[in-house]
Amino acid sequence: MSTNMHSAIVIGAGISGLKSSIELNKNGIDTIILEARDRLGGRLHTVTTESGLKLDLGASWMHDCLYNPLLKKSIEKGNVKYYFDNGKFTFHDKDLGIVDDNHKLHPVVQEMSDYLQFVCGQLSHSDDVSVKNAALRYLQDKKATLTETQIKLAPQLLRYYEMWIGSSWNVLSARLISGDAHLGRDAMVTNGYRTIYDNELEELYEVVGTRDVVGSYIKLQKVVFAIEFSEETRKICVKTRDYSGNVESFYSDYLICSVPLSVLKLEDKSEKGHIEWNPPLPKTITSKLKGLSYSHLGKVFFEFDSPFWPTDADRFFCIPQNDEQMTYSVQTNANVTFDNLKIDPVLNRTPTPWTLPVLFLNINRGTGKPVILALTSNPLTEYVETHSFEEFWPIFRAGLASISNLQESQVPIAKDVVKSEWNNDPYARGSYLGCAVGDLIDEALEALTDAQDIFDGRGRVRFVGEALAEQGNGCAHGAWMTAARESEKIVKLANRGKL
Ligand SMILES: Cc1cc2nc3c(=O)[nH]c(=O)nc-3n(C[C@H](O)[C@H](O)[C@H](O)COP(=O)(O)OP(=O)(O)OC[C@H]3O[C@@H](n4cnc5c(N)ncnc54)[C@H](O)[C@@H]3O)c2cc1C
The missing domain is CATH 3.50.50.60 (FAD/NAD(P)-binding domain)
Incomplete structure (x- = not known):
């Protein structure tokens, strides 16, 4: 035989x-x-x-x-x-710095998540919309109950969902996203x-x-x-x-x-x-x-001589800046809908810092090593995979400066940078199963x-x-x-x- x-x-x-x-x-x-x-x-x-x-x-x-x-x-x-990194989690805005509870943003974001789960979760496949469009609908519906800061920042905070999957909110399905929650804590190996x-x-x-x-x-x-x-x-x-x-x-x-x-x-x-x-x-x-679609979570590890970011926190989310078109349409009752994209847009030029979400994970907390990890979603993942350190570093430097309360010029250059390349790996072609509108x-x-x-x-x-x-x-x-x-x-x- x-x-x-x-x-x-x-x-x-x-x-x-x-x-x-x-x-x-x-x-x-x-x-x-x-x-x-x-x-x-x-x-x-x-x-x-x-x-x-x-x-x-x-x-x-x-x-x-x-x-x-x-x-x-x-x-x-x-x-x-392993260690459980569900501890201190701070949210950072370009202008406000750490976003504190005075703006009561978290309850609004929670309400938006509930809206995704209980309202959008009931939509039929053909009525499905992107998370971005769902955020717009929520704001249009609830604006009488929201402050100006909440209208501007809460939808951007909702983009934290992008870090679960790795796709942009233009693509993520409002109908499917909330069915994706984890049961229990996260143990980081x-x-x-x-x-x-x-x-x-x-x-x-x-x-x-x-x-x-x-x-x-x-x-x-x-x-x-x-x-x-x-x-x-x-x-x-x-x-x-x-x-x-x-x-x-x-x-x-x-x-x-x-x-x-x-x-x-x-x-x-x-x-x-x-x-x-x-x-x-x-x-x-x-x-x-x-x-079916595939998602595009990306990772960039930055190793420094010593940590300069707050070492008592586990996670730092850099909130992208206000979407002016969204805010304007809410304020003026303009009848706007965004395209529900099937594929993430591609970035043809260097993205401006603070326009795309980045989640930093403090690897130092569990290992004692001077390392911080940035999680990215598309289109930033694709950009990082296909561009040099010099090209993508400004995006992360801006976030690192903010979470560390430094001027950008004070952020040291990383001594080692290691990035994932799953999008362009022929035997992966992305990170894992996605959930795009209409999937x-x-x-x-x-x-x-x-x-x-x-x-x-x-x-x-x-x-x-x-x-x-x-x-x-x-x-x-x-x-x-x-x-x-x-x-x-x-x-x-x-x-x-x-x-
Ligand atoms: C950036 C990123 C972060 C993640 N984070 C987490 C996390 O924190 N926690 C978690 O639980 N999961 C996470 N995941 C998901 C997790 O890694 C996967 O769910 C898991 O590893 C998938 O295992 P698998 O066996 O299904 O597929 P794979 O590990 O992809 O195995 C499939 C194998 O098939 C091979 N193959 C493909 N085509 C061919 C072919 N034509 N011929 C022969 N062989 C072929 C591939 O080379 C591969 O080895 C993450 C994934 C990524 C990309």
């Missing part, structure tokens, strides 16, 4: 692919992983800087601490360091999310009886470009290409596909990562994939989760990953849970021996 013949093949060595392989191998189903990149982990990506700092370019929090299974396992293992991934790897070592898994159980640099099913042999054939262009075929009875939906939905064969299915994926799936998330996830009509209709192909999570959607633990759920289905199928 060919060594390329296995009971199951998993595509992708992110956390969902790894968990799938553990569960299948544990249940006696001989399984290998085929991974396009030359490294493990997918969107769990810890890098070590020259000064020895471990920085997470992908996931860094264990969210949903009320039920997060990765937190539970981390506690059992005792080797994951300080010794690298890779430790969590490695704990899973340890489990794989135990299951397969060797630590020598890369090359045998996990094959790197295998870019899957075709998946075929033979009616004659009743086998799935997965075709890969390595970085030298060599093609290799692997065969199996079962397949778990964990590639991000941003990759799965590619239609252009010439795009890196594109997978050609033969027979093609059913229309019930491909049509739904078209109706049909539930319908798409149902089509992919229930997928029975692929190949011979026996359920031998399953999809896993963050986007398919019922709980923890978009998150590492959500991805892990989909793997547990879908591999169990294959184990049941294999045990029934009915292929």
Whole structure:
């Protein structure tokens, strides 16, 4: 029998692919992983800087601490360091500095969030609007009860939602956004999310009886470009290409596909990562994939000689400046609506500081290191990825000056800057599942989760990953849970021996 013949093949060595392989191998189903990149982990990506700092370019929090299974396992293992960074959180405005409670902005923003949840959450798919348009509607409706400062600042504060997903408020769906809240606190991992991934790897070592898994159980640099099913042999054939262009075929009875939906939905064969299915994926799936968007959260770590920002706070949100068109239309009752965009706008010139939201996370608080992390949403994420430090530094310097109560000229130049590049990574194509106006998330996830009509209709192909999570959607633990759920289905199928 060919060594390329296995009971199951998993595509992708992110956390969902790894968990799938553990569960299948544990249940006696001989399984290998085929991974396009030359490294493990997918969107769990810890890098070590020259000064020895471990920085997470992908996931860094264990969210949903009320039920997060990765937190539970981390506690059992005792080797994951983390701290809860839901402490002091300050909000900064270009002109006002720290926004204090005198303006009673937070209750207004809370009311706007309630408006999103209880009013916009009831909108039909076709009536869906962007968060920006929803903010405008709220202000028009409630302006008699709001101060001038509240009308100007509250909608900009609402843009904090952009930092959850990574897309601009022109794109985010008012109907879908509030269904996205986390359950419980956020535990920020300080010794690298890779430790969590490695704990899973340890489990794989135990299951397969060797630590020598890369090359045998996990094959790197295998870019899957075709998946075929033979009616004659009743086998799935997965075709890969390595970085030298060599093609290799692997065969199996079962397949778990964990590639991000941003990759799965590619239609252009010439795009890196594109997978050609033969027979093609059913229309019930491909049509739904078209109706999904991907988000664009970005990270920029700044390392200094010593911290100069307030070290007693966890988070600092730099509120973008007032949208004059919005304020004017509220004040004059002008009948204005903004375009509900499907894709974030692209910045053709250097953005002016304070026009886009930036969330700073004080990494110093949990690690003692002189590091601060900026989270960005599109279009700033795309701008940072494609421009030099000199070009994007002024945007962050302005925010850092404000939170530290310094003149911009007093802000030291960072000694090291590390940025994420997920938008332009062909095997990620963004950060995680988005929620743009008009997205049909539930319908798409149902089509992919229930997928029975692929190949011979026996359920031998399953999809896993963050986007398919019922709980923890978009998150590492959500991805892990989909793997547990879908591999169990294959184990049941294999045990029934009915292929
Ligand atoms: C900037 C950022 C911040 C985040 N922050 C958090 C956070 O704080 N907390 C949290 O819980 N989550 C966070 N996430 C999300 C989290 O990282 C993901 O949900 C999780 O890592 C996804 O795991 P996965 O297995 O579904 O996908 P992936 O990790 O993407 O794994 C899929 C694998 O498939 C491979 N692949 C793709 N195409 C092919 C192909 N054609 N052939 C072979 N292999 C292929 C990829 O290389 C990849 O390794 C963040 C993500 C980003 C980008």
